[in-house]
Amino acid sequence: MTWTGSPTVSDVERLLRSALVPVEPPGSLTDRFEETLSELTDAAAGELADWELRAMRDPRNWARPAAAAVIGGGAAGALILVRARQQQRRRQAGGFRALERSVRDVAGDVRARLER
Amino acid sequence: MDELATKVELDRAFTDVYRTHLRDVYSYAYYRIGNHHDAEDLTEQTFLQAYRHFERARREADGRPMRPWLIRIAHNLAANYYRDRSRRPQAPLEDAAIVSDLHRTDALAEGRQELKEILAGVSRLPDDRREALIMRFALDMDNREIARALGRSEGATKVLIHRAIKQLEHDLDWKPYGE
Numbered sequence: 374m375t376w377t378g379s380p381t382v383s384d385v386e387r388l389l390r391s392a393l394v395p396v397e398p399p400g401s402l403t404d405r406f407e408e409t410l411s412e413l414t415d416a417a418a419g420e421l422a423d424w425e426l427r428a429m430r431d432p433r434n435w436a437r438p439a440a441a442a443v444i445g446g447g448a449a450g451a452l453i454l455v456r457a458r459q460q461q462r463r464r465q466a467g468g469f470r471a472l473e474r475s476v477r478d479v480a481g482d483v484r485a486r487l488e489r
Numbered sequence: 490m491d492e493l494a495t496k497v498e499l500d501r502a503f504t505d506v507y508r509t510h511l512r513d514v515y516s517y518a519y520y521r522i523g524n525h526h527d528a529e530d531l532t533e534q535t536f537l538q539a540y541r542h543f544e545r546a547r548r549e550a551d552g553r554p555m556r557p558w559l560i561r562i563a564h565n566l567a568a569n570y571y572r573d574r575s576r577r578p579q580a581p582l583e584d585a586a587i588v589s590d591l592h593r594t595d596a597l598a599e600g601r602q603e604l605k606e607i608l609a610g611v612s613r614l615p616d617d618r619r620e621a622l623i624m625r626f627a628l629d630m631d632n633r634e635i636a637r638a639l640g641r642s643e644g645a646t647k648v649l650i651h652r653a654i655k656q657l658e659h660d661l662d663w664k665p666y667g668e
Contacts, residue, residue, distance in 0.1 A: 385607070385658050386626075392604040393611070393626040398515035402529045406536060410507070413540060414500045 503543045506555050507536055513556060513628050514563055520623045521567045523612075531570065535563040556630070557637035564620065564638060610661045618653035625650055 514535050518528040539546070539562055546558050611619055617639065624630040624638060636646040 385654050388603055388607045389611070389622060389626045389654075389657075392607045393520065393623060395512055395627055396516045396519045396528075398511055398532065399525065399529065402515070402532060403511065406507070406511075406533055409533070409537070410504065410540070413537075 499544055499547075502547065503540055506539075506543075506559070510556055510559050511536075514559055516627045517560055517563050517623055518567070520627055521563070521620065522570065527570070531563060531566055534566050535559060538562050538566070554634065556628075557634045560624065560628070560630075560638040561640070568616075606661060607657070610657045613660065614653055614656060617649060618656065621646065621649045622653050622657075 511532070515528060515532045518531040518535070519525065522528050522531055536559075539559055546555070550558065611622055614622070621635055621639065624635045630638070632643050632646050632650070635650070636643045639646065639649075641649070
């Protein structure tokens with residue numbers, strides 16, 4: 374090795390700082406993970422939609438104020454759409470028919486849940 | 490709807506944490522594992538695990554930085570990686586590409602050799618010492634953060650880093666120029 378003299382601890386630290394530089398992640402990793410993250414958050418929203426729908430079936434939750442019922446109605450509608458979009462993606466069929474079918478499936482699902 | 494709003498807010502916070510610390514986690518994974526392919530896997534697994542436990546971790550962090558928590562996840566996953574596959578880093582710190590990128594000019598050729606030597610020395614250190622140096626120098630973490638990531642006291646961490654540097658100094662064949 375060709376050190377210019379006996380290094381001190383600070384020399385070692387200086388070299389470490391020069392050698393251990395941060396490494397930029399490849400762009401492909403960023404793209405891939407952001408896609409995974411997007412799928413995960415959608416799936417979580419779907420699970421939450423299911424949970425909300427189950428909660429709506431529980432009579433103990435019906436005692437909420439009337440205002441909450443209005444908001445809840447809106448929320449359920451929004452969640453049905455989220456679920457529909459999720460199913461549509463899963464099928465990857467695309468197009469209006471698939472969306473229509475998804476909404477119909479989810480609506481049927483909700484009806485079945487509420488009638489149980 | 491409250492739960493949905495909370496979930497959306499939590500996902501947004503996680504995305505911020507991910508974007509802020511992606512480079513740190515990847516750098517740690519790369520220096521720890523030694524190749525880009527497995528470093529990508531480790532980084533991805535780290536963030537997936539972090540996502541699963543983010544709500545609780547955020548609550549427990551109580552405003553403190555999330556980076557030590559993320560690095561601790563990566564640290565545990567890396568330990569599993571070696572245990573499962575019974576392998577050691579693949580000369581990770583001798584990657585010529587990194588050293589070349591650092592110093593491209595001929596005038597710095599000598600410095601490049603020094604960097605190769607020091608990286609090789611770091612790769613031969615025991616795991617805990619090597620990790621502490623990666624966190625200190627590649628991630629610029631302070632003793633408190635490193636202590637949290639390694640699950641040690643700040644005092645023990647300070648000693649660990651000091652000993653790592655001393656060992657490095659001792660292990661490398663330090664000789665005056667020309668000998």
